[in-house]
Amino acid sequence: MTTEFADEARSRVARLLRMAATHDDRLRARIVEYAASTPDPPPYGPHGIQTKGCTRCRQTMWKQRDVWVCSRCGHVEDSR
Structure with missing residues (x-):
């Protein structure tokens, strides 16, 4: 079990890779590319x-x- 501090210290890429839970190198590379190209x-x-x-x-x-x-x-669009 990780602490909240440790979880917050992880990069967005690390969090996405952990959520994907895959060892497929191609899929992991796509996730890294996605994180780098989106805010x-x-x-x-x-x-x-x-x-x-x-x-x-x-x-x-x-x-x-x-x-x-x-x-x-x-x-920008109005949400109403």
């Missing part, structure tokens, strides 16, 4: 993390308060 998600809000696809570039949008913000192109 870290925003901090958890009161309703967790919500995502959807961006209407402009088709990448991930994160819901932040009352707006959606694209992690790739920065496009």
